[in-house]
Amino acid sequence: MTSSIDTGAPATGSGLLAEGRVGSFTDHMVTMRWTEDEGWSRPELGPVRELSLHPATACLHYGQSVIEGLKAHRQPDGGMAAFRPRAHARRIQRSAHRLSMPEVPEDSFVEAIEQLVAADERWLSGDPGLALYLRPVLFASEANLVPRPAVEYTFVLIGFVIGDYFGDDTDSLAVWVCRDQSRSAPGGTGNAKYAGNYAPTLMAHRRAKEAGCQQVVWLDAVEHRWVEEMGSANLFFVRGTGAEAELVTPELTGTFLPGITRDSVMAIAGRLGLRVRQERVSIERWHAEAEAGLITETFAVGTAAVVTAVGKVVDDGFTWTIGDGRPGPVTQSVHQTLVDLHHGLLPDPDGWLHRIPRT
Numbered sequence: 001m002t003s004s005i006d007t008g009a010p011a012t013g014s015g016l017l018a019e020g021r022v023g024s025f026t027d028h029m030v031t032m033r034w035t036e037d038e039g040w041s042r043p044e045l046g047p048v049r050e051l052s053l054h055p056a057t058a059c060l061h062y063g064q065s066v067i068e069g070l071k072a073h074r075q076p077d078g079g080m081a082a083f084r085p086r087a088h089a090r091r092i093q094r095s096a097h098r099l100s101m102p103e104v105p106e107d108s109f110v111e112a113i114e115q116l117v118a119a120d121e122r123w124l125s126g127d128p129g130l131a132l133y134l135r136p137v138l139f140a141s142e143a144n145l146v147p148r149p150a151v152e153y154t155f156v157l158i159g160f161v162i163g164d165y166f167g168d169d170t171d172s173l174a175v176w177v178c179r180d181q182s183r184s185a186p187g188g189t190g191n192a193k194y195a196g197n198y199a200p201t202l203m204a205h206r207r208a209k210e211a212g213c214q215q216v217v218w219l220d221a222v223e224h225r226w227v228e229e230m231g232s233a234n235l236f237f238v239r240g241t242g243a244e245a246e247l248v249t250p251e252l253t254g255t256f257l258p259g260i261t262r263d264s265v266m267a268i269a270g271r272l273g274l275r276v277r278q279e280r281v282s283i284e285r286w287h288a289e290a291e292a293g294l295i296t297e298t299f300a301v302g303t304a305a306v307v308t309a310v311g312k313v314v315d316d317g318f319t320w321t322i323g324d325g326r327p328g329p330v331t332q333s334v335h336q337t338l339v340d341l342h343h344g345l346l347p348d349p350d351g352w353l354h355r356i357p358r359t
């Protein structure tokens with residue numbers, strides 16, 4: 001069985017892995033169940049198998065389903081480390097809370113990650129360009145057609161092999177700005193990693209492809225002018241160059257996902273001597289400052305996208321290029337620093353790497 005995830009990357013026909021292709025599901029899964037009477041069960045490792053669901057399973061009808069996405073990487077000593085699993089555990093708790101679902105205990109979430117990575121690390125060769133992508137999903141598994149919070153939930157963790165970054169460093173994204181549809185609204189679920197946030201974006205994604213772009217840029221739902229995020233990544237703008245360069249990223253408004261990579265990149269930027277500001281950035285400002293050479297680079301960050309340059313923007317009949325359209329020096333150094341951190345090649349002052357105990 002194979003799968004793929006939207007890395008925001010141009011299709012590269014990604015390379016093959018020695019055993020197992022990029023995108024191959026690994027062969028284990030971890031499950032946990034929650035019932036009103038018993039609470040959470042312990043994480044249980046087993047072979048990947050199909051789920052048997054009653055047609056009235058609540059998540060299929062009313063959408064109580066939240067997901068996460070994180071990665072584990074090979075370390076210099078041959079072991080494995082997951083990247084910031086506790087941050088992902090806390091985010092799925094917040095997503096679950098928003099959807100009136102029970103919160104998976106942080107330690108059980110981390111134990112599930114440890115079990116799956118230990119069982120399936122053999123799927124990952126030593127190729128530093130590859131990682132194990134881990135996909136937790138929590139859904140209402142009660143058979144019930146009354147629209148109320150379910151009284152039974154299932155948590156499943158699966159994994160597959162993913163390219164650690166796409167293509168080569170000369171690749172940049174072309175992005176399409178969606179002007180007439182919104183991804184989320186104030187008071188909605190935009191800052192939760194809720195399954196229902198994704199299907200409504202697929203139509204825009206198709207339109208972006210038709211416009212020759214790989215990704216959609218979402219604007220706020222009220223004024224349709226404030227840049228929020230991309231389909232599966234957050235955005236950073238580089239203003240200025242050299243020692244004067246500073247990073248600007250849209251401030252969190254509750255309407256888009258507070259990315260864990262976004263948070264990591266803000267910390268990394270400080271270590272690289274870059275100032276970072278969080279503020280609202282309008283689409284008009286992005287356009288004008290890019291054309292005036294004030295915004296010199298733009299990049300997207302996310303677990304799957306890692307750090308990916310944005311080279312071209314297509315918006316409402318206008319097309320503009322950022323810098324020379326290729327990844328600039330700040331994008332490249334943030335990218336390299338993050339990849340090196342993933343692989344245990346740099347000091348880890350914040351304890352982001354979670355070593356997987358060997359079983």
Ligand SMILES: Cc1ncc(COP(=O)(O)O)c(C=O)c1O
Binds near residue numbers: 301303
């Ligand atoms: C909508 C959306 N925004 C941003 C991100 C980036 O978040 P993270 O860095 O935690 O992967 C993702 C990916 O999870 C996403 O799905």
